[in-house]
Amino acid sequence: MEQINILYQSILSRTNTKFIRFLFNKINLENRMNAIIGSRGAGKTTLLLQLIKQKLPITKTLYLSADNIYLxxxxxxxxxxxxxxxGGLFLFIDExxxxPNWSQELKMIYDYLPDLKVVFTGSSILDIYKGYADLSRRVLTYYLPGLSFREYIEFKxxxxxxxxxxxxxxxxxISFDGFKPLEQFSEYIKSGYFPFFKEPGYIEKLNNTINLTLETDIPNHTGMNIATVNKLKQLLYIVSQSVPFKPNMSKIAEMIGINRNQVAEYLHYFERAGLILQLREATKGIRLMGKVQKIYLNNPxxxxxxxxxxPNIGNIRETFFFNQMSPYHQVFSAQKGDFTVDSLTFEIGGxxxxxxxxxxxxxxxxxxxxxxxxxxxxxxxxxxGLTY
Known part of the structure; x- marks a missing residue:
């Protein structure tokens, strides 16, 4: 415990609170168990530490990563x-x-330690409701996407x-003063979606983020083997060279040597992991999810x-719109136009x-x-890009 506390104090002392994400003031720390999910690189760890540093008694709080050797x-x-x-009151668990068996032990913590509040982060592919340990009625879940254009402006x-x-x-x-939106926008769509854009080697880190998602996050969640990881990479490459497109599951399956049901399953994992966006038709009645009409990469x-x-500029425009709308709005395909959002129709162009x-x-x-x-x-x- 002492070693974990030393590491916690060390990382907390290095945490910068100058720029705060939009989600910071939305998280209810009075709730007994909170989950923050999001894709790799979205800034979940920084958000945890900022919450501790600015909102909680540091000596009554403990932070650790779930892969800490102490465990x-x-x-x-x-x-x-x-x-x-x-006397601890707040336990923050990263990743x-x-x-292993995280859901069972979180359930035990909730059931047997009523005075302890827990906040944990996880990959966006993580399903906190999966498995026999019922966390669904215990956990309040928050989603942290990449930076909005508004947040990028503030951070930069x-x-x-x-x-x-x-x-x-x-x-x-909308009113704005003190910046040129078009100039900043062109930079944002190239290299501004993730908070590490200020660090050197953004493109290399972006590529590493995708590779780790394909090689580690998805396989760990699904139990896939090495051969299947190679299929994932093939599929993502096909998607990346074709977007936006209406998927032909049978044709894609034939190209990479899997069945069409596996294609749909892998695309679902890509969507959950923050690699792609799938635009569906609006449905009514008992069908909760409409047919996929187009597939996009997750962000410009x-x-x-x-x-x-x-890059295709039309693709960039549609992807930006879809990406910025999707975290907090219902986005569907439109019979006329490109998208419907909350019953409004939008046509995107130059x-x-x-x-x-x-x-x-x-x-x-x-x-x-x-x-x-x-x-x-x-x-x-x-x-x-100003909605969050």
Whole structure:
């Protein structure tokens, strides 16, 4: 326990609190058990440490990574019990998916240590409701996506823009001062989605993040072998060279030597892990998930990584819109136009885009790249990066 506390104090002392993610003030630390999930590189560890540093009594709080060597001799429940018995109130566990039987022991902590509050992080592919240890009614789950365009601006320039609702954005009720949105936007879509954009070697780290997701996160969650990992890489490459596209499961399966059901399963894992976005048709009734109409890479930075210097600008525009809307809005394919979001229809394009595709469509909007200001039903594309 002493060694864990030394490591905790050391990493906490090095935690910078100058820039705070949007999720910081949304997490209810009065809840007995909170989960923060998100893809690799989204900033979950930093968020945990900032919460401790700014909101909690440091001496009554303990932070550790779930792969800490100390846990080889003492299980997680025993550690939590020992910490609670010495007056501990808050236990923060990073990367819980790296600890075997994590759901069972978290359930024990919840059931037998009522005075201890727990916050843990996990990969976005982690299903906290999977398995026989029932955590679903015990855990409050938060999702941390990559940086919004608004957060990127703040992190890079210290210019703090307010969060705008979708309703405010489509009414063109946005005001901005002190920065040039189009100039910053072009940098963001190339290398601004993950908080480590300020560090050297962003593209290399982006590539490493994808490889670790394919080689470690997905296999550990699903029990896949090395041969299957190679299939995952083949599939992601095919997706990256084709997006956005309507998937032909049989054709893709034939290309990489698997069956069509496996293709759908692997794409589901990619989506959960934050590698792709799947655009579905809206459904009603007993069908909860509509048919996939298009597949996109998760964010524009991934497009630049895979495009080898020749990204498709139309793909970038649609991916940015879908990526920034999807964390907190229902996004579906549109019969006319590109997307429907909360019953609104959007057509995405460049500066010269007209409204031919959505003419006579109620509650429809043209979203244009390369414009700073909007008017009427024309909205600047970059503005949709201000919703969180």
């Amino acid at each position: 080889t001799n003492l299980n997680l429940f025993e550690l939590a019990q020992k910490f609670s018995n010495t 819980i998916h790296k600890y 320039t210290n210019n703090k823009l307010p969060v705008y609702s979708l309703e405010q954005i489509v009414k063109n009720e 930075n991934f497009i630049h990584l895979f495009a080898e210097g020749n 500066k010269s885009k007209n409204n031919r595709q959505i003419k006579n469509v109620e509650n429809s909007y043209i979203v244009k790249d390369d414009i700073e200001y909007g008017s009427g039903n024309t909205i600047p594309l970059w503005a949709f």
